[in-house]
Amino acid sequence: MPPLRPVRASVPGKVLIAGGYVVLDPAYEGLVLAVSARFQTRVAPSILLSPSPSPSNPSPSLPPPVTVGSTERIVRVHVRSPQFTDGTWDYDVYGASEPPVVHLVELAGRENPFVAAAIRIVVLANLHRHGLAELKRRFGQGNGPRGSSLSAIQITCTADNAFYSQASAVEGLPREAVAPALRDMAPQAPLGLPMAEVPKTGLGSSAVLVTSLVAALAAYLLQAPAERDAVHRLAQLAHCLAQGKIGSGFDVAAACYGACLYRRWSPSPLADALAGWDALTAPSCFAQATHPAAWTHVATPLCMPRCLHLVLADVVHGADTRHMVRGVLAWRAAHPQDAAQLWQQLDAYNRAFGACLARLASLEAARAGDPQWPKDVDAAAASRYAPSAAPAAPLVPADPSVNAVAAAMTVNMAGIRLLWAELGQRSGVAVEPPAQTALLDHLQRTVPGLVAAGVPGAGGGDAIFGLVLGEAARDALDAALAAYPQLVIRLPVDVDARAGLGETDVGAGTAPAAMSEPAGGLCQTIEPLQEL
Numbered sequence: 345m346p347p348l349r350p351v352r353a354s355v356p357g358k359v360l361i362a363g364g365y366v367v368l369d370p371a372y373e374g375l376v377l378a379v380s381a382r383f384q385t386r387v388a389p390s391i392l393l394s395p396s397p398s399p400s401n402p403s404p405s406l407p408p409p410v411t412v413g414s415t416e417r418i419v420r421v422h423v424r425s426p427q428f429t430d431g432t433w434d435y436d437v438y439g440a441s442e443p444p445v446v447h448l449v450e451l452a453g454r455e456n457p458f459v460a461a462a463i464r465i466v467v468l469a470n471l472h473r474h475g476l477a478e479l480k481r482r483f484g485q486g487n488g489p490r491g492s493s494l495s496a497i498q499i500t501c502t503a504d505n506a507f508y509s510q511a512s513a514v515e516g517l518p519r520e521a522v523a524p525a526l527r528d529m530a531p532q533a534p535l536g537l538p539m540a541e542v543p544k545t546g547l548g549s550s551a552v553l554v555t556s557l558v559a560a561l562a563a564y565l566l567q568a569p570a571e572r573d574a575v576h577r578l579a580q581l582a583h584c585l586a587q588g589k590i591g592s593g594f595d596v597a598a599a600c601y602g603a604c605l606y607r608r609w610s611p612s613p614l615a616d617a618l619a620g621w622d623a624l625t626a627p628s629c630f631a632q633a634t635h636p637a638a639w640t641h642v643a644t645p646l647c648m649p650r651c652l653h654l655v656l657a658d659v660v661h662g663a664d665t666r667h668m669v670r671g672v673l674a675w676r677a678a679h680p681q682d683a684a685q686l687w688q689q690l691d692a693y694n695r696a697f698g699a700c701l702a703r704l705a706s707l708e709a710a711r712a713g714d715p716q717w718p719k720d721v722d723a724a725a726a727s728r729y730a731p732s733a734a735p736a737a738p739l740v741p742a743d744p745s746v747n748a749v750a751a752a753m754t755v756n757m758a759g760i761r762l763l764w765a766e767l768g769q770r771s772g773v774a775v776e777p778p779a780q781t782a783l784l785d786h787l788q789r790t791v792p793g794l795v796a797a798g799v800p801g802a803g804g805g806d807a808i809f810g811l812v813l814g815e816a817a818r819d820a821l822d823a824a825l826a827a828y829p830q831l832v833i834r835l836p837v838d839v840d841a842r843a844g845l846g847e848t849d850v851g852a853g854t855a856p857a858a859m860s861e862p863a864g865g866l867c868q869t870i871e872p873l874q875e876l
């Protein structure tokens with residue numbers, strides 16, 4: 345058997361700019377952007393390493409058993425997230441074919457449910473499809489260094505800096521030194537802290553971890569790029585099972601497909617599969633859960649106008665999405681009529697906002713090469729887009745000028761924010777807390793070219809986003825954020841110029857920056873075979 349070639353996959357983080365809460369219902373869409381910050385997973389053959397000690401297990405014992413119950417050991421997996429001081433997990437993966445079961449034993453007793461679920465789902469899919477003997481062969485068993493009968497792989501996960509709060513890196517710096525310090529940080533910089541002590545910024549770290557890991561490991565076992573829809577299904581299953589709740593899945597969808605108008609899948613045909621891993625050992629259940637027909641989501645690609653930039657800022661308070669979702673859904677269940685009306689009104693504004701984005705993109709495409717276009721954008725960016733009164737209705741302008749579309753985007757976002765204020769007041773959940781309202785209103789009043797600003801996703805005290813026309817407006821927004829009396833940390837992201845799951849390099853070298861730019865959608869390249 346030829347040497348197994350390393351593989352890597354990268355995916356973008358997400359930001360839901362319209363559709364929070366309503367997107368949990370398959371009747372309504374969410375508008376999700378993919379951001380330029382990416383998460384990369386590399387899978388490569390490894391030598392067998394001893395398990396690393398952990399605080400709870402300073403001297404993990406070896407050798408672990410070769411069989412557990414009726415299952416056999418398939419492979420050892422060393423997972424490394426070098427940005428964290430405790431980003432080390434060493435698993436022995438056990439499995440059997442009849443029925444196909446997989447479980448993972450972390451050799452020092454550490455936990456990372458998302459890593460474990462991603463590995464487990466890919467191994468399970470391969471067991472269902474190929475059986476145990478073939479799976480061992482695909483992992484290179486018997487092929488290992490010095491004839492070792494147990495093969496090993498190393499999985500390396502690296503995230504762009506924007507995924508995690510960099511508050512500790514800038515702590516104690518004078519305000520004016522914060523932005524330059526963040527700008528000068530090394531890419532994928534070590535955080536110098538255990539994972540649990542680093543707040544996340546809301547770009548969906550678990551979804552990108554799971555999606556890139558599933559894609560990379562599946563491609564490693566195929567030694568060829570994995571099919572994107574299949575990656576989506578497995579990653580979504582693994583994410584749901586690890587998370588123990590059924591989110592809408594917009595984060596996994598954005599990782600796979602990039603910016604999109606997203607309508608979620610219906611949970612009912614998947615209920616058995618989502619009940620737990622045991623159910624997935626039944627071939628009929630696994631076949632149903634991985635059949636395209638069970639996945640009724642729609643991810644319509646969203647073309648972002650190039651003249652529009654995304655600004656995201658970490659407001660360094662943090663928000664508990666689960667808690668907020670529970671509160672909002674409890675109110676919805678208790679007040680179905682009021683909620684139905686509010687959901688429909690929100691949906692109308694969300695859709696109008698999405699239509700304006702599409703209109704701006706097509707306007708831009710139609711004016712490609714027109715020397716007047718950048719001047720029109722600059723002129724439009726000089727305006728302040730602050731709605732003076734509550735909008736009467738969602739607005740998609742007939743007038744195809746940048747100004748008119750930008751003004752309509754402002755109106756529609758104002759409508760969304762007013763309805764969110766109502767939702768917050770009625771449900772008792774602070775979906776746009778007063779501190780964020782003050783910041784957003786201040787920005788909208790003072791920054792020219794800011795066409796929309798809001799709280800992304802579930803809202804709360806996590807982050808704010810702004811959409812600005814042109815680079816000068818982006819700079820103006822940056823300056824306004826830097827001067828704001830409360831600490832607001834700008835995340836180094838814009839919209840993703842590429843889309844979704846990036847190329848899966850098979851046989852690629854170690855340099856993380858060496859990935860080429862896919863043209864859009866899933867783009868996978870197979871590199872020439874490299875001897876290890």
Ligand SMILES: Nc1ncnc2c1ncn2[C@@H]1O[C@H](COP(=O)(O)OP(=O)(O)O)[C@@H](O)[C@H]1O
Nearest residue numbers: 425456457458459501503544548549550551553
């Ligand atoms: N770089 C990483 N390496 C390994 N696991 C990670 C990494 N980033 C995130 N995770 C996993 O994702 C979990 C965070 O998930 P969650 O709290 O749902 O945050 P998010 O909202 O960002 O997805 C972590 O506890 C860990 O299990």
Ligand SMILES: C[C@@](O)(CCOP(=O)(O)OP(=O)(O)O)CC(=O)O
Nearest residue numbers: 364365546548591592593665801802
């Ligand atoms: C409420 C939601 O519709 C949106 C939540 O979006 P966030 O971006 O806030 O999510 P997390 O990254 O998990 O914190 C729930 C959902 O759609 O799953």
